[in-house]
Amino acid sequence: MGTSVGGAKGAQVMSRTRAGERPDPNAVLDGLKGFQRDTVEYAFERLYTAPDSTRRFLVADEVGLGKTLVARGVIAKAIDHLWDGDHKVDRIDIVYICSNEQIARQNVRRLQIGNSRFVPAGRLGLLPREIRDLKANRINYIALTPGTSFDLKSSMGRWEERVLLYHLVQRLWPDRRKGPINLFQGRKNRDSFRKELKDFKRSGHLDASLAETFKRRLQDEGEGLQKRYVDLCYRFRRFRKRVPWRDRKAQMGFVGQLRSMLAEVCVEALEPDVVVLDEFQRFKSLMGGKGTTGKLAKSLFTYSDKTSDVRLLLLSATPYRMYTLHHESAEDDHYRDFLRTVEFLDPELKESGDLRGLLDDYRQAMYRIESGTEQLVGIKGKIETQLRRVMSRTERLRVSTESDGMLREVPCAGVELTAGDVQDFLALEQIGREVNQPRVLEYWKSAPYLLSFMDDYQLKKRVVAELDVSPDNGLEKLLTGGGRVSLSWEEVEAYEQLDPANARLRSLLAWMESGEAWRLLWLPAALPYYAETDPWKTARKQQFSKRLIFSTWQVVPKAVAGVVSYDVERRIFPRFDDSIRNTPEERKKRRPLLRFAYSQEREGLTGMPVLAILYPSPSLAELGDPVPVPEGGATLEDAVAQARERLEPLLDELTEPYRDAAREDESWYWVAPILLDLEKHEASTREWFDRWDLPSQWAGAEKDDDAESRWADHVSKAKQLVDDGIDALARDSRGLGRPPADLADALATRAVAGPATSALRALTRASGPETRTALGARDAAARIAWSFRKLFNLPEATALIRGERPRDDKTPYWRQVVDYCAAGNLQAVLDEYIHTLRDLEGLFADDDEEAWKRLAEAVSAALSLRTGAPRVDEFQRADDTVRIERHRMRNHFAMRFGAQESDDGRAGAREGQVRQAFNSPFWPFVLASTSVGQEGLDFHAYCHAVMHWNLPSNPVDLEQREGRVHRYKGHAVRKNVAATHGTEVLGGGSEDVWHALFEAARAGSSDGRGLVPYWLFPVADGAHIERHVPALPLSWDASQLQALKRSLAVYRMVFGQPRQDDLVAFLLERVSPERRREIEPLLRIDLSARPAEHATDVAPEPRPSHSE
Template identity: 40%
Template sequence: MFAERDPAIRFLVADEVWLGKTHVARGVVAQVIDHLRRTGDKRYDIVYVCSNAAIARQNLRKLVPEGIEPLEGVERLTMLPLASLNRGDDQQAGVNLLAITPGTSLQFGRSTGQFRERCLAYAFLRASWGANVMNAPARRIFWHGVTANGPDQRLRRVEQRYRSRAQESLKTFDTLLMEVEQSRRADGRPALRQLFDELAEGLAWKRTFPDALHGAHRELIGEVRHIMARVGIAALQPDLVILDEFQRYKDLLQQDPSNFAIELAQHLLNHTDPRTGRATRTLLLSATPYRMYATGDGLGYNHYEDFFDTCSFLFDDPERVDRLRDRFRDLRLALTSTESLAGAEGICHAIGTELSSVMARTERLAATPDRDGMLHEPDTLVEVKPLDLRAYHRLGNLAEVVGHPEPIEFWKSAPYLVNFMERYRLKDAVVHSAADGSFADGGGLEPGPGLLNWADVVAYRRVDPQNGRLRWLLGDLERHRAFELLWIPPSMRYYDTGSVYESPEAAAFTKRLIFSGWRVVPKVVSSLVSFEAERRAFAGRSHTYTADYRRRGGQRLAFRTGERTAGQARRGEHAGLRRAASMTTFLLIWPSPSLAELGNPRPLDHGGHRPVSEVLTDVAGRISDAIAPLVRGAPTHGNVDQRWYWAAPLLLDRETYLSVTHLLLVDGGLSHWEGDGSDRGLGAHVAEANALLAYGVEALGPPPDDLSEVLAELAIGGPAQCALRAISSVAELPIADQSTVLNAARIAIAFRRFFNAPEVTALIAGGRSEESDVGEGGGRYWRDVLRHSISGNLQAVLDEHTHVVRDWLGYLRLGDDNRRAQAAQDIAQNVADALDLRTSSLRVDIPSRGQNGRYLELGDHRMRTRFAVAFGNQTLDEGGEARIESVCRAFNSPFWPFVLASTSIGQEGLDFHLWCHAVVHWNLPTNPVDLEQREGRVHRYKGHAVRRNVAATLAPALIKGGLASGDDPWSQLFAMAVPTRLEADGEMVPYWVFHTGPARIERHVPVLPFSQDAATLLRLRKSLAAYRLAFGQPRQEELVEFLGADRSDDDLLRLASRLRIELSPP
């Protein structure tokens, strides 16, 4: 980009989804800074543009070179004049790196923006036009829409804060204001000052803002915000602009001086340094910079023009674009001729050479020996049962009654359509017909095939899928024993337990990401699969499927309290105070550095995997030695004091890590237990812990005989201890560091709520009654939690999860203590949020008898979703769109949900690869690119399939040699994987692709026998082999059909390999 000859002023990185475009951008940022430093520049300005503000903030961390902090609080170009830009000096360079979104910085049109933007506009205009014109009606122009806390006074106070900054940029503002005024006069529009005077006059003595003035108000503020954005660009002087997923705002790259947003974008992208004459460089990032493949769906010719529009922007040279068009035309003629294809190879080489000067694209298919990119399509057996056909007959009759077309595509996709459909013409017609009496005496809405029997749901009886695809999915989950799991088994376990988590079926399990073309599918799948999971959890019990299900055996880890009697009162206390009655629950959330060190289950010594019994014995021995001084001071006669189970860890920490006990119990106390403040009993438990530490061993009776063994379970499987070790390793912090301890407590608190969920409790505790959990002794639910955590290798799960979350959040390097502490906080928050995903419920309509016994009404019922969830277009009853981000975090964790069903993800920039490498194409897309885009969502950096293979191949050697104490095990594992890379592999191995091992990106296509979908799948497979041959061509589908007419799939693959336009970087 800074070559002396023919530099690439604009360059596109078009790698496939999540092949590291952000990593490439980070390298470019570092090289740009290095180049400018060598040229003598003291200041480097870099702008990152992304359509989503949250993603922009996340990716900004990944772009920042070590030792450099991005500009904080600057997310709009209009507010840039207020920023304290790093100017640089002889001792240190000034780096200004900021993230903006097009919607708030460029595409705001005539919007009046935020109040603080209008305050800055007021400061500029007050300085430019004089304070004397800013009377009370004039000031109302800027505070209109704000009602709270005296808006006029707020405006004046904020303007005083902004005044000095506005003065610094006033010269630039006045110059641009003059340009705008001249342009408006030339176009016959009123001057901004005239608009201002008319507004001030029109608002004088008015109690409300007249409707007639709104247009002028928006025009004035919109123009001033536009000027402020240009002032910001002028102040910034961008050296590099990064446009991420720019296809979402591609219209900004066009030429249209009459468009506000486009004009601003052109000022940003075409900026030239007035001192050096150096043009701003632009780096574009997108997996789909243009429509990759077009079918004959009415949009079939968009690829060609879209591709050349992109090339026109990149080359910024019409002659080169025309030459490229000619070469693609020659290639099409060569491909469709009956002569040798030798000439086509030369044309492809010439096109690749031309395009490589402005773009690069890496594809994962090229990264494996057989060019399959780790992709595998297992056989998917879909059965159609007689009951399915009877349901179709019922649905067809209903459609005929209401005059709806043939519903076979609906029937193939989902069962119980009348119950689950929303906003479908068929459902609306049924509802209207039912209301006007068309279904007299039932007439099609009576119980039977095709309609959900709510009595079966209430009684937790099995609900027949009545659909081949749903039946296959339920069978697939059962085959992998998924309904018996609370989290995905770790890719690298630390010891052997023989539990379900180590069974071959569960060990091969990964989450399922389902795509469908129908909105009803995610709703049906999430409701009925979650119901099946809940039904199995409560099997054999008397519970019914009711709205108050949380009362049935959940909350076993509540902070219960009781009345303190006179005999229980300590010195200084009085009877009647609430006493803590569940201190073992408090123990589960207590992050004990002492136990975390004594009970580290990672295999640190040579020897490999060991049975968990040996690990428990070793840990119990170390704990026995550690608590020996405490136990020696305890009474030897009297009743066994079960308080030792929770008291011993606190006393150990007081002796070894006094700062931790002070931090959690004294310095801030309850305020540190964020997230559990609503539990009224927590305060009593914190007070109980403080009292114990005050009185010490003297307050305790004889310890239980199994104290060391129970504490060994807590040390190995306690959620707080597992979180302590995981956070300490991935954030590179000491295990007793304040950040480590507080964030481990945050995770442990979320685990408490997770283990309190009724269906989770049912899976862990089995059939034991809630009453058996009263008390502090062994054998109760808190012990069940510990044993389940041990059997599921929870430490290995958290180590793996926190490692990938750290990278996913952008903490690829941890330069100093502040960054480590921030990483620990963000990782812990992500883990806790995933555990805290609330159970949602979706509407289900059940026909019920109306007057005269007719089925006239559809009663509104609810079905819970937790094990499987709907994503995107569905209307959720709790949180609506705000729930989407929570669902993403939860699915990208090892915990429930295990199934995500959506209609909306295929073309969105969302990641689902952390614990999923199986994509289910419930309904096939129309073209091969969409198929690849769907699968690309789970085939990304350090994805689940990659980790499983790396672990299967290298973990035995790592564990046999012993893990480095305190270090991140997965960093050690990937460090071992790098030397296995062959010279031909490139840097995709081992982070994006690792072919050796059992895991593959799974493409599941549940196709009904003898259906049209089978032929569609064959066509898509063939198109996958050939569509790259149609790159840069009009009428792509016709060309692909022509090339594949007389060729097998293998022949097409060989042809595509020969005629590949090589855009891979050297």
């Protein structure tokens, strides 16, 4: 689940006022799908109401099935249980722990019940600032991240924590000299830290009772701690820019100890009732209860007071290593990890040894499977009984009638090995032998131009080291003797076509070319509102989807992103200008065309028509909506004609006094929409413009990349029109001329598909057309439009759009942009994207203003993704030696997952923003990654194709990879739902098209468990979850894939066993395929929750707002 809490890292508190009404759990439960409701009811029963209830329970549902929503349901029932009666708790504290702040910010909102709000707390050590708010609220939600809230001993923490500690310590050991200030200052700026100390003292944000508890805790430590404090205050009596390491180490140890002590006090003050551990396998060190970190976590996990005992709800699709091979390290051993997890959930199992005995009996019986399965089935049932006490797991195929779960294996076309590829291997092998790194086969199979793209590989390090020692040795001839082991930058600068030099990459480029993907700035909408033309039409025929590539080698993501993005560039730029060169100097010449400048020649601002396409006009949004679609479908011309027919009478009235003017005036392109809004929506339009900070509100956090921008002046001119009316323009030296002949056509096209207009409609589909005039909606649409401007100003986008027209075409670029948006069905694209984002961002119960703001932030982040530019090396002949030249190769169409390096020296995009962009319809269309550390991350929004560049070693990892794109309302599901119900919904007049689509699909489903239509919606000849394995013919990969597929069906029968691969191999060897298919359902461990009595129907499609 996949996209941070509290500004930095750590914690936030979300609270509901004590005066609020009792939350209705059914408001949450009724929105769950059937299988989710089953899990909620069962987990709650095990945690609270069963005679043999447990304090800890694990929800291990398969990846992508909505574990966070299950947790939300459990919390809703827990709050209701603790609200009154025998179990009443005066203050209910819900603690949410996850691995990073990005996931925390996303998921805490998904967990909230009722009309909740956030109160920033920072991290566990900052809770004293918020404890009064906690006490004032009946329900509190606190999000923590382990790295900042539990790992305290040797860290100085954040300056906010040290400000708090300074004032707490002063209560017991008052000392107003400089020593304590310098001691707690850390690396914070001196003047800034002193100001923060004074501001905190004035604010008074410190709970007196907690401060007193901490004071007693300091006293309990005895004189030793005080002596250390006095000694350190003396050492730090003077401010020093450079603190000796001995003093710094002592300072860090002392502050770390105080942070640890304060955290313990905070746990007591927190009074946790429910602790949710999300993807807890990432921080299993907390489960051991050893050391400072473990003890602090244990105090949280075992909290108990007079009224209640804390309950732990653990969430993870992979709570333990699901499958290991015998040669893998003991630390990763499946059997040990499994037992550790189960025994943490139920310590009594460790004491009794019952589970270990059952697993041993099961393994022995499995080796006797040829004599029958009766004993195995009996033991399996006992194992399930033991495990169900503390866990449940739902799997797609177990609750679905679809045997394949929509998965299809798609043959990879174009995986061709050439003579040049073989020559490259021979050259690389010789180089490897020369530097004593002869094993190069897997490298060569995986990536081209290896020495250019490798970073931390011994092969390249040895080559570089040998060249440094003796640049004229025999290695020089091997490096430049014909094998393609390094890029030729001369070819790159000339935008020449590079040979992929790799069979797998050749296949990927063939896929990209066949769908004309390089001509797209966004994917085709799953449900276009009018007939498409190329290139979107071609892409749709191919069922085009983004592609997620997994490799086991770090060099692959870098090579794939570099070569694929280069290939897109070399297609785009020469199409517009065949003399263009790929150099930094040439790129600097490509200035943005959507600019806000001042022309001395014209004596005026030049960018007002650009401002117009960024202006969110409610009138244009109303007049140009392409929905509903007439029966029989529509073309773009039909949609524009309909908008023009609505616009012309209004424009005629506006322009009538100016029709006979001598001069044609392009000002009408921006004047007319504002005047229409003043006629139809005067009050809200004046309110929107009448703000001193409108330029910054409009642009959001984004700054104009053009240093000479006159953006504020352009906004002022528009405000002048609103303030003074059309007379303000009449006072111009030339006056206002006659309207252009194509004014109605230009505004009609913009009304149908302009960036700002489309964004305004998309944002308000869920809240209704009456909200289009709201300040928040217009602000959000304006920010999205500003981000579109940034997209269209990229050199690649500019060349692509202009390259679609004859080179002598004089149409202004802003008009070309609107035409491109119209051809690309931008309204349909944004309607689908905003609907999908509401689910990704967890916007279930937010008010409209907050939802619009967060949606605009997410869309802007995706559109504003900075081009990555990792370093690549060229091994270049120089006289009789080889010189290594360093260059940068841009990544945009394809990117590697992770932090990016920028080509302009500024910080590149962060990992989270790369994921946001991939989960959008915009570039990148290819994301290449290793599969390390991606549990819980979503990549499904616009991708249903996984490419296994290198196969994983076991079947579980294969499933985990594909689970990244098989999630709630994924791309394949949306395509199929749209194909089935699109015509019916578009003709039905529904304002919120995507809500209506899923309602229609739900109504037509007979699946009472809720997987259809949200996770599964198969359609003949429709979209599927695609598995691509670009295996070379007769290679190990082809046979390995078949082995993985065979063991995939067997490994669940050897659940919880040591040496799983041995047992799988035994079953594959001794049991026929027919017999395996027969016994697999009988022997597969089933931990699914029992169906709940209340969960008989599929829950309706939730409305994104006003749902609580």
